[in-house]
Amino acid sequence: MMVETLSFESASVDATQEFLSTAYTPMRIAKSVADARASISRRAVNGLTVDRISFGYDLTYDADSLGRVCLLSMHTGTLADRTGGRETVFGPGETFLVAPPDAPYRGEVHSARYTIAMFDSSLLDAFAPTGANGRGPVRLTGLRAVDEAADRQLGAAVAYVRDHVLDNPAACANDLLVATAAQHLAAATLAALPHTARTDSAPADRTDATSTTLRKAIAYIETNAEREITLADIAAAAFVTPRALQYAFRRHLDTTPLAYLRRVRLDAAHRDLLAADPGTTTVTEVAMRWGFAHPGHFAGLYRDAYRRPPSDTLRLHL
Structure with missing residues (x-):
């Protein structure tokens, strides 16, 4: 499995704007800064990306949509999101969604150091593939975690992927490890952030949460545990929705399908x-x-x- 790496250091705002527009999404940066130092490093494998970023100045941005789930863990400094005309400020210790994957965003970073983790938004559908009443894919509806505990868990998930997977060459070479890490990050995102599937579910999901569903799922898990399997794969093998599968494991074993795996x-x-x-x-x-x-x-x-x-x-x- 190929690992993509890149590094960037510059004291030129123009060079930084060009780099960020290429590495992320087209953006425009305010150029009236006294200290233009910027440092960015990236490791990415199979669609899972972690960047370490540091800016020695206040950076104002106006960017197009990312097309991916982008989580940011703030270490120092602050970030003020100003999308839609309202300002939301995030500080050190917080982990949050930069913007919905399909939406443009704007704001300002104040002399900050932070980690960004990105993954394909389709991974969210593997854990909650239906939105309100089963009529569409799950959508993230808020940037900040639902509570402090959820924020800590999301930050720990980002740190785990950064420190123990993408920073570990042996882990990056292991398909199962990388796939499991991406799934872990997607599951942590859904557990922490507001989304359309948080409270909505189809009535049939609870009806399908039977012991037969459980037996089919367990048989599939035990036969395929060495493979890169997702919640959606297990649900398909049991002929139910992922939500019904989750209900079945909680009802009969008081656990989750992925914890059982x-x-x-x-x-x-x-x-x-x-x-x-x-x-x-x-x-x-x-x-x-x-x-x-x-x-x-x-x-x-x-x-x-x-x-x-x-x-x-x-x-x-x-």
């Missing part, structure tokens, strides 16, 4: 650790094989499930 993959990693030669295999290799990019997170999940660290299981052969 993660547990199946964890069990597979456990079996691999039991069978592995500790002289030629590492815990990290096994974890990444089953879609776990963060070693510490994998170790925590493993200890919760098996009451010992994964390294102890691997050393059973010694």
Whole structure:
């Protein structure tokens, strides 16, 4: 899998405007600045993109639509969104949607350092493919998370993709890991931000949440856990909507389809650790094989499930 990288540093506002218009979307930047330093670095793989950006000045922008979901985690400075004539200010520690994927946006960044994560908006439909009463694709309807806890979770999802997937060459080379990371970010986005499918659902969804639906879904998950499967794939295999699938897992197992998929993959990693030669295999290799990019997170999940660290299981052969 090819990893796209780029870096940009400049003290020219004109050069920065040209670069941003090429890398993101056509935009116009106010040019009356005293300190024109700008720094941008990017890593992208298979449609998943993370940029680290720093501006030493106040940057006013007026931009066309991005065509993708664009999440911004603010580290220092502020961003004032002025789309539609109203101003909304975001500060350090917040993670938010820059703009709806299909809408132009405008505002100002004030001497800021931040992370941007972008992914294809079609991933949202894999988790909530119907909007109000099942009449269309899900639409994000607000920029800010629904509460502080949701904001923290969304920021953690962006940081995870940045630090443990796209900054890790071995993870970037693993199709399952990259696909799982993109799905994780899409799911976190829907969990955190207002959207059209948050409260609306078709009546048939609850009716279809049967034990038969659950059995079909479990059979599909256990047969295909090593593949890049989505919530939509599992729902299609059970012949129901993703919302009905989610209801079925919550009603009968008090969990979610993707949490169940993660547990199946964890069990597979456990079996691999039991069978592995500790002289030629590492815990990290096994974890990444089953879609776990963060070693510490994998170790925590493993200890919760098996009451010992994964390294102890691997050393059973010694």
